[in-house]
Amino acid sequence: MNGDMLIVLTLALVSLPIRFYHFQDPPEVVFDEVHFGKFAGEYINGTFYFDVHPPLAKMLTALVAQVFSYNGDFDFGTIGNSYLGSSVPYAEMRAVCVLLGVLLVPASFVTLRTGGHSAPAALFAALLVLFENSLSTNSRFILLDAYLLLFTAWTLLSWAMFLKHRNTPFTLEWWWWLSATGFGLGCAVSCKWVGLFTIATIGCSTLYHVWGLWGDLRVSKISFFKHFVARIICLIGLPIAIYVFCFYVHLELLSLTGSGDSYISPHFQHSLVGRDIIETPSDVVYGSIVSIRHLGTNGGYLHSHASNYPEGSKQQQVTLYPYEDENNLWRILKANSSNESEEVQHDILGSDNKTWLQYVRSGEMIKLEHLITRPRKLHSHNEKPPLSDEESYKEVSAYGFPDFDGDANDFWVVKTIGEALESRIQALQSQFQLIHTLQTCALYSGNKKLPDWGFGQQEVACIQNGKIPKTLWMIEQVAHDLLPLEKTRMTSYPRYSFWQKFKELHGLMWRANNDLKESHPYQSRPSEWLMLVHGISYWERDGRHIYLLGNPIIYWTVTVTVFIYMILSFFFKLRQQRGVAERFQPDLLQFYKRAAGFYAMAWAFHYLPFYLMGRQLFLHHYLPALYCGILLVGVSVDLVLQKFKWKLSQWIFVFTLTAIAICAFFNFAPLSYGLPWNRESCIRSQWLPYWDFGCERFSTIGHFANPNPKHAEL
Incomplete structure (x- = not known):
């Protein structure tokens, strides 16, 4: 055991300079530091954000940042943004990740030794972990x-x-x-x-x-x-x-309204500080000024602003906007008139004690006048919306001008869901559709974002025969000068409990993960990971390139070992069935089957499920399976070592194999560390025809030099 402890300490000491080499370089945002660095700032500021991953690693990252006095004000938004001169303790945040990568090396040795495997085999597996380029590169930055x-x-x-x-x-x-x-x-x-x-x-x-x-x-x-x-x-x-x-700590820390508001339900939103629970009259009468929220998505409020569509009708845009704004306000009018002085049904006497107000009921025909740009009204017609070409979609706009009372294209029928016809519309309670009378379509919104001319806001259209959930709306706020508040019940959002937030977040995370299907230049499929077909560009500048590429010798060895294990398992089963005597001792062979079987199972569980996923996938998703595969390699080498008669020959065999992996590691080190490289070496290192390291960015001369002399002492 003393010998094992000495090996563990030696592995840790050797790992430190290899993993920590130039970990502060570049002093710029790299790859997904764009996201996870930003999330650290959200925790420090207490502002709510949404992400597809659970929170523990991000909270630990934020803890490191806060311990080293980060104030949460840095813009992580773009790869290449410089950390220099900011309060971001990027070196300390990266150093913790590097240290975790260092611990992975002795952990692999101790795991195999604890499982009863020989020291040479366990050391071999640990050295493969140490000299694996993708494990090294991925542990050098602020990532999960x-x-x-x-x-x-x-x-x-x-x-x-x-x-x-x-x-x-x-x-x-x-x-x-x-x-x-x-x-x-x-x-x-x-x-x-x-x-x-x-x-x-x-x-x-x-x-x-x-x-x-x-x-x-x-x-x-x-x-x-x-x-x-x-x-x-x-x-x-x-x-x-x-x-x-x-998750409880996560939600307690993120108590303020923030960038994630647009992803969550209004009930969730109004449990955050800054979006305090509002009280509003529940009664909705004609002439009321209302804000209308879409329920089918978390896109926000029905919204219009003084900008027109660049094509189609070129009328004023109607969108969904996720934040409270005066452009979200609409006045509800009767469809046959905009004159509120007309005689109305005697539903409730106004606060002036002489004007009768009429409730808005399901099945009635209304007009919605945009308050800020009045007399423009919510309008639809036989024009295609900007983002949808199907015939069933119609453009929605705000249309009107002075001395024009509008036309039938402004008419919408309110149709509640789950309530009787002629039932009253209630704020924060009634869920309804707005059906256009001429186009027989329902006011709708999906998750499509308009381009820059639409300020990235969510498209609103009118859809024929659309699915009900995406056509549901709710009135959130109501105001009317004559509504007698003493006779009107006030209502508000119920406060969400932790469990309601927990449930909603998981539904959102699941859907968001499944929706990550946009093409990405560095995405790859699981079948490509086994032979290391593609890598990921993390950062590039001035003839230097940080590129996540595994050590091909180790990747290919893991792949071959997995297939050899499957073949041998079948082979041993056949021999056992035929009663053929094994050359290996029965206990030794049974031990190998159990140990190798466990790590092969671990590799399979961490690899095969990705074939079922249609979302974007990248090489770094393979790293847990790779780690399990390296342990399987160690177990397999241990079986081979049993054929060596002398202990010295075992060590010679292990170090010979390790030397091959080390040579490959240093061959690709310029990509792992972002070091200067020369074009000829880059081209020679593209072992496979589909590898593309962007060799044209490198000069014809280069060497392993300090890429940032200013930080040479670090």
């Missing part, structure tokens, strides 16, 4: 993957430790490592939902061992029940508690 990978590695290590103590159940060590496994599972899934694949891995292994306990007649029913309950508590209850707690 360093946190995810470490928690994944911690989980696998803790599970190996637990299995080591499985023959001494319910001891302190047994409970500690079972709980540590659950802790790792909870943290991994709280960083990214990819952690669910780690849960599946440990879950299957747990079922295998519990099934073994059930078949062991030496284990009493009471003892089996204790085993079962212990695993439920530690491997299900504890991860769930950690996951929920992370």
Whole structure:
């Protein structure tokens, strides 16, 4: 064990300079630091944001930033924005990620040694982790993957430790490592939902061992029940508690209205400070000034402004706008007149005690006059909207001019959902459609964003035979000078509980993940990861390029090892069925099958599910599977080493294989570290015909020089 400790310390010390080399360079925003650096500022400012990933890694990033006095004011919006002169402690934030990447190296060694594998095999796997370019590059920046990978590695290590103590159940060590496994599972899934694949891995292994306990007649029913309950508590209850707690802290920290408001429901929005819960009269009468919110999306309010469509009717734009604004206000008029002095049905006497007001009811025909640009009114006609070419879509505009009372294209029928015809429209309660009388279409909005001429706001159209959810609206605020407030019930949004927010956020995260289907120049599919077909450009400037590319020797070795394992498993099964004697000792072969089977399963769980995903995928999604694959390589090498008679020959074999991987690592180091490179070396390093490192950006001369002399002392 002393020898193992010495190897662990040596691995950590060797990893430090390799991982930390020029980690401060470039002093600019790189790749997804655009997102995760910005989110750190949101936590510090307390402003709500929305993201597709759970919050733990982002909160830890924000904690580091706050400890080092970041004030949350930096613009992370564009790759290449300079950190110099700002309050962003980017070096410290990156350093924590680098340190997590360093810990991954000894963790892999200890995991295999704990599993009973030889020191040469465990060291070999650890060195592959150390000299893997994509693991190194991805841990050098303010990203989530360093946190995810470490928690994944911690989980696998803790599970190996637990299995080591499985023959001494319910001891302190047994409970500690079972709980540590659950802790790792909870943290991994709280960083990214990819952690669910780690849960599946440990879950299957747990079922295998519990099934073994059930078949062991030496284990009493009471003892089996204790085993079962212990695993439920530690491997299900504890991860769930950690996951929920992370979201609780997340929502407590982000209490102010912010950039994420447009993604969440109005009920959720009005639970944030800055969008305090409003009270409004529930009664809606003709002549009321109202704001109308779309319910089918979180796009916001029915909105118009003094800008016209550049094509089509070229009339005034109507859009959805996510924030409260005076351009969201509309006056409800009777369809046959805009004169409010007409005789009305005697529904409620106005506050002047002489004017009768009439409620707006379902089934009635109305006009909506835009308050700021009146007399323009909500209007539709047989024109195509700007973003939709189908015949079923009609343009919606605001149309009118002085001394013109409008026409039938301004007429809309209010039709409530789930209420009787002629029922009263109630603010914050009635959900209704607005049906255009001439085009027989319903006022609609999807999630399409208008271009710059529409200020990026959400398109509003009128759709024939559209799905009801995208055609539903609700009146949020009501104002009328003559509405007697003493006779009118006031209403407001109910305050959302934590569980309601938690449920809504997960629905939004799920849909947002599935909607990430736009093409990206560096996206790749799972079938391309095995042979390292594509990488990802992180940053480029002045003849330097940071490009996420794995060490091809290691990637290809992992791929070959996985397929060899599947072939050997089938081969051994055939030999066993035929009763053929094995050259390996039975215990050794069984040990290999169990160990290799576990890491092969871990690799499969972290890799194969991506084939079911239609969203954008990138090479970095493969990194957890790659880590599991490297452990499988270590186990497989351990089986091979059993054929070596002398210990020295084992070490020579391991270091020879490692030397090949190290040479490949340094060959691609200019891309990992963003170092100056020469064009000839770049071209020679494009081993595969579909690799494109942009060699034209490099000069014909270059070397491994300090790319930023100003930071040479760092």
